[in-house]
Amino acid sequence: QSALTQPASVSGSPGQSITISCTGTSSDVGGYNYVSWYQQHPGKAPKLMIYDVSNRPSGVSNRFSGSKSGNTASLTISGLQADDEADYYCNSYTSSWTYVFGTGTKVTVL
Amino acid sequence: QVQLVESGGDVVQPGRSLRLSCAASGFTFSSYAMHWVRQAPGKGLEWVAVILYDGINKYHADPVKGRFTISRDNSKNTLYLQMNSLRVEDTGVYYCAREREWFDPWGQGTLVTVSS
Numbered sequence: 001q002s003a004l005t006q007p008a009s010v011s012g013s014p015g016q017s018i019t020i021s022c023t024g025t026s027s028d029v030g031g032y033n034y035v036s037w038y039q040q041h042p043g044k045a046p047k048l049m050i051y052d053v054s055n056r057p058s059g060v061s062n063r064f065s066g067s068k069s070g071n072t073a074s075l076t077i078s079g080l081q082a083d084d085e086a087d088y089y090c091n092s093y094t095s096s097w098t099y100v101f102g103t104g105t106k107v108t109v110l
Numbered sequence: 111q112v113q114l115v116e117s118g119g120d121v122v123q124p125g126r127s128l129r130l131s132c133a134a135s136g137f138t139f140s141s142y143a144m145h146w147v148r149q150a151p152g153k154g155l156e157w158v159a160v161i162l163y164d165g166i167n168k169y170h171a172d173p174v175k176g177r178f179t180i181s182r183d184n185s186k187n188t189l190y191l192q193m194n195s196l197r198v199e200d201t202g203v204y205y206c207a208r209e210r211e212w213f214d215p216w217g218q219g220t221l222v223t224v225s226s
Contacts, residue, residue: 034211036211046205051212089154093211096169097143101156101157104154
């Protein structure tokens with residue numbers, strides 16, 4: 001199972017919006033609405049930010065939003081803040097209870 | 111509160127074995143599928159294995175198939191990962207995570223270093 005494709009890095013200034021893409025195939029991202037996104041600060045465990053393509057868990061800022069079109073999912077962070085600087089990973093269900101992660105995107109706040 | 115705590119990470123030589131544990135609390139452990147995810151130093155997340163709530167059905171990623179075995183003891187609220195024939199490329203932080211078509215929560219991770 002190949003990793004989902006994400007840009008290696010995305011940057012933006014405070015207050016701006018950025019979008020991270022996550023491209024898979026019809027066997028994963030395109031085939032199921034089980035795409036989730038995780039934020040990981042250095043030395044910390046990943047934290048769930050979006051589940052089922054576009055749902056936010058309780059406690060996650062509404063500045064984070066998710067969407068999907070075909071085989072590509074996207075995470076948008078609006079009103080970029082310094083604490084948003086982290087690595088972000090997408091994840092998708094594939095089949096038979098198995099999952100695949102994206103390659104990861106480093107977000108830099110300029 | 112819902113919590114997962116991994117343990118068992120260590121420094122081992124290639125070819126040796128190690129067993130990781132993940133103690134769960136704050137939720138009905140036996141009702142959830144559980145996963146292991148790993149992260150090599152400076153690299154991304156890699157899904158390793160899943161075990162369904164009943165402990166019968168389990169699936170492993172191709173890189174670890176035949177060497178690693180996921181298991182669980184619902185009476186002890188504990189998830190395990192038996193790792194045999196360890197390789198240098200198995201080095202990394204191993205996380206356990208609860209599944210609901212997404213992973214939440216995650217444990218803090220336990221470091222496995224395979225080196226001669």
